[in-house]
Amino acid sequence: MVNEDQNIQKRLHLKDLELRSLLEITQAINSNLPEDSLYKIYHFTILSNLNIKKLALYVKDESWECKVHYGTSTNFKKTELPVSITRIAHTGPLPEDVTDEFKHFEVCIPVAHKSNVLAYLLIHQEAGNDTINFLQTFTNIIIVAIENKKLARKELSQQALRRELEIAGQVQSFLFPKKLPNTKELSIKATYFPHDNIGGDYYDYLPISDTEFILCIADVSGKGIPAALLMSNFQACLRTLLRHSQDLKYIVSELNHQVMINTQGERFITFFIANINMATQRITYVNAGHNPPMLWDGTEMYFLDKGSTMLGVFNKLPFLNEQNIDLKKNSLLLAYTDGLTETVNEQEEEFGTEPLEENIRLYPERAVESIHENIFTSVNSFKGKNKFPDDITYLTVAMN
16 A cells, blocks of 8 residues: 555656646746757756656757757767668667667657657657656657747748848849830830849940940849849949940959959859940940840841950959941840840750841841840740749840
């Protein structure tokens, strides 16, 4: 009778300890304590309240990481969890093929939430079912709470990123000209289709007089916010330089210097800039490593590829040339970024330049609006179910 009473007292004492442990960890969770604090409470609660001599708790982050361990000389935080343990679906003994350091333990308790195993608890003692059930419940509470913290942080991070993207998108929208000319003498059509919400492409139209203007297009290496911010800085530098000079060689040289300062050679920009004078019927341009724009004069196709190398690669450009071309009436210029020609179809073939040439050769028999729209229709149809691999930007400039 005495032994039975003692057993009852032990069981009641154990239940009391378990309830206190659950209350303590619940209060800690409700107090929004950091993860490290929760793991420490978990550690000392089990160590002081339960007769568990050796323990290791592995939790799934990017990989399996040991968050709590005691009772052995092995530093399990630096010890990889064996693959054989990660295959265990139910509480039971450890596999026989585990390495020596894991032979300190006898029982493996998977801790799951919605059928996903979030943690593995390894213990030395072959505890009774009640103790194992409590350990599983207790561990599940803390692991799920920490998992919810991670999800909350991830959601906050995603919200912040969405806000950053929204702001960057708004900033980038100011890069592009609000209005493009559309007269009998000059008509410019532009399409910008970013790979994500924001991209690293840029184009501009800057009138100098009633008959003269600057046209440019650029593409920064990389994507996302860093590319957009670099391009924003690039546009600001270009417009500042153009207030003081229309010397294209000087402008390109200075832009290269600014890109090097801002990126330290880690990014580069391909850039095409042209001064188009409708009165003198002349184009003066510099191509700094950009895809050569095409100029169709109704008889001959010119590829505007002369100039220099990409900006941001060399402290000083190794060569820099300016090229002049006489314009004919009813000429059409097409400038584009490589996202257009490098679009790949389901057969892994690139769109290339031939469809572009075919389209612009139709001018002036076909209106510039029709040619411009047909280019995007063609590339969109060409890619099939594939996504566009990069930002797409192109300009068609009809000069009559």
